Amino acid sequence: MSVDWRDHLIDEGDGTMRIKAHANMKVDARMVTTPEHLAKHADDRGPEQLVNSASLPGVVGEAWAMADWHYGYGFPIGGVVATDLNSGEMGGAISPGGVGFDINCGVRVMALDATIEDIPNLKKLAGRLAGRVPAGASGKGGLDITPQQLESIISGGASVAAELGFGLSEDIANIESNGYLETIDANISQRAKERGLRALGTLGSGNHFLEIQTVGSVVDESTAKQWGLYEDQLLAMIHSGSRGLGHQVCTDHVRGLEQRYKKKGDLWVNEEWGYELPDRQLAAAPFYSKQGMEYFDSMNAAANFAFANRAALATRLRTVLNLELGVDGEARTLYDVAHNIAKKETHVISGSSCQCCVHRKGATRAFAGDHPDIANSFQTTGQPVLVPGDMGTGSWIMAGPVKGQNQAFASSCHGAGRALSRSQAKRTIDGKALKRELENSGIRIHASTANVLSEEAPSAYKNVDEVISITNSAGLARPVVRLNPLVVIKG
Numbered sequence: 001m002s003v004d005w006r007d008h009l010i011d012e013g014d015g016t017m018r019i020k021a022h023a024n025m026k027v028d029a030r031m032v033t034t035p036e037h038l039a040k041h042a043d044d045r046g047p048e049q050l051v052n053s054a055s056l057p058g059v060v061g062e063a064w065a066m067a068d069w070h071y072g073y074g075f076p077i078g079g080v081v082a083t084d085l086n087s088g089e090m091g092g093a094i095s096p097g098g099v100g101f102d103i104n105c106g107v108r109v110m111a112l113d114a115t116i117e118d119i120p121n122l123k124k125l126a127g128r129l130a131g132r133v134p135a136g137a138s139g140k141g142g143l144d145i146t147p148q149q150l151e152s153i154i155s156g157g158a159s160v161a162a163e164l165g166f167g168l169s170e171d172i173a174n175i176e177s178n179g180y181l182e183t184i185d186a187n188i189s190q191r192a193k194e195r196g197l198r199a200l201g202t203l204g205s206g207n208h209f210l211e212i213q214t215v216g217s218v219v220d221e222s223t224a225k226q227w228g229l230y231e232d233q234l235l236a237m238i239h240s241g242s243r244g245l246g247h248q249v250c251t252d253h254v255r256g257l258e259q260r261y262k263k264k265g266d267l268w269v270n271e272e273w274g275y276e277l278p279d280r281q282l283a284a285a286p287f288y289s290k291q292g293m294e295y296f297d298s299m300n301a302a303a304n305f306a307f308a309n310r311a312a313l314a315t316r317l318r319t320v321l322n323l324e325l326g327v328d329g330e331a332r333t334l335y336d337v338a339h340n341i342a343k344k345e346t347h348v349i350s351g352s353s354c355q356c357c358v359h360r361k362g363a364t365r366a367f368a369g370d371h372p373d374i375a376n377s378f379q380t381t382g383q384p385v386l387v388p389g390d391m392g393t394g395s396w397i398m399a400g401p402v403k404g405q406n407q408a409f410a411s412s413c414h415g416a417g418r419a420l421s422r423s424q425a426k427r428t429i430d431g432k433a434l435k436r437e438l439e440n441s442g443i444r445i446h447a448s449t450a451n452v453l454s455e456e457a458p459s460a461y462k463n464v465d466e467v468i469s470i471t472n473s474a475g476l477a478r479p480v481v482r483l484n485p486l487v488v489i490k491g
Helices: 035-039 045-053 122-132 147-156 158-163 169-174 190-197 221-226 243-258 290-329 422-428 431-440 450-455 464-473
Strands: 009-011 016-019 029-032 059-070 077-084 106-115 209-218 233-240 262-264 267-270 275-277 331-338 340-349 352-361 363-365 384-390 394-399 411-413 444-447 478-490
Touching: 016 045, 029 045, 045 059, 045 077, 059 340, 059 411, 059 464, 077 363, 106 290, 106 384, 122 209, 122 290, 122 444, 122 478, 147 158, 147 190, 147 290, 158 169, 158 290, 169 331, 190 243, 209 221, 209 394, 221 478, 233 290, 233 384, 233 478, 243 290, 290 331, 290 340, 331 363, 331 384, 352 363, 363 384, 384 411, 384 464, 394 464, 411 464, 422 450, 431 444, 431 450, 444 450, 464 478
Parallel strands: 029 059, 444 478
Antiparallel strands: 009 016, 016 029, 059 077, 077 352, 106 233, 106 331, 209 233, 209 478, 262 267, 267 275, 340 352, 363 411, 384 394, 394 478
16 A cells, blocks of 8 residues: 555645555546645545555546545545546456445435425324334345346336336436446346345445435525425435345455455456556456456446335335325435446546546536436536435535536535544444434434444534535535435434
């Protein structure tokens, strides 16, 4: 690992700082940060991982860390790295570590035409949501589906889920990639399928959640109006992914790829492909190699399951809202985005068009309104960018550019980003006291354990407002509305 990245650091003065290429780096790295923001980070491991990711074979442009970056597996969470699909004989690298274990962990935001005044009993609503939306690591409470239905879901995504009664067909246009990524074989392991059979319609644990929120403030009146958003409006935010199915897919491919690398000096080497990497956790394959294509296909299958999972969670949410609020409980999907994914996209790099494999790990797509893959309803505003904060402070909805893709491969932050590790948070934060504090402030909290509350405490996260401000300064996305938490369901 590089230990001298700060010696190569330059403040660009635009909300980003550049790490000039050195050692094994093939391109520069860029962090969405300011000197003041960077000074708050005592843990250098995230930037060191960013430096390492800039050594991937076929890497192009710059290796990016969004404003919410923190330490992850191989890549930093918040990392965005693109490789050239036309590099070499088999294309640039694809790395499971650049996607993460929770494939297509993402967020769906649903908007109600109602305010808090329309909720008859907030405590009852929170309790019913906690009872109807399974949360926690076990996966208990998943919807009853057959192996054949699971095969259809991992091959067809959100549209198949809607046909099975999980989600609505009118949601599809407001889901990234219409809730479907193409697969050839969808050939995932039996163990992954077994884990998926039990998990559809479950939140999971860790930072996954369901929140009822209110629009606290409107920053971009024009965009908010076009999206049907207004002050004090009720919204629901669902944060979940591919559950055990996706984790197993990543585990299977990480193990297989890491075994193909041998340590030589300070590097991990695969002689078959001529790959030399500074960290084994970056283990990668050429995109068009057998191993690369198998991973990409399996990743897409897991992503389809995640789109279906959020659709199923939305169905469970709608059921409760209709019971508690009646006609005021009708909820439309504003948008649904992936946070952990690798996608084939075309970008302009140094004036030339490049077909790339863009890894987004803990980062969200932020396409401009003039991008061909954006729904008609967002062509004059840019894509909604959904940014969860923390359960005591708030979240944001941003927008991609109106025209022209941003400089970070059309990417943006995906959350506030951790300031404390989970173990640090558990050691220093009293979960039961935190629950009392949050409920005294008017936020209803339901969590499976006190440890979850400690790990997910507001003080364990960066200041989301600062992250949004820096992201805006860097020109990656612009703020539209700020959201306040009202009901929190945690795993």
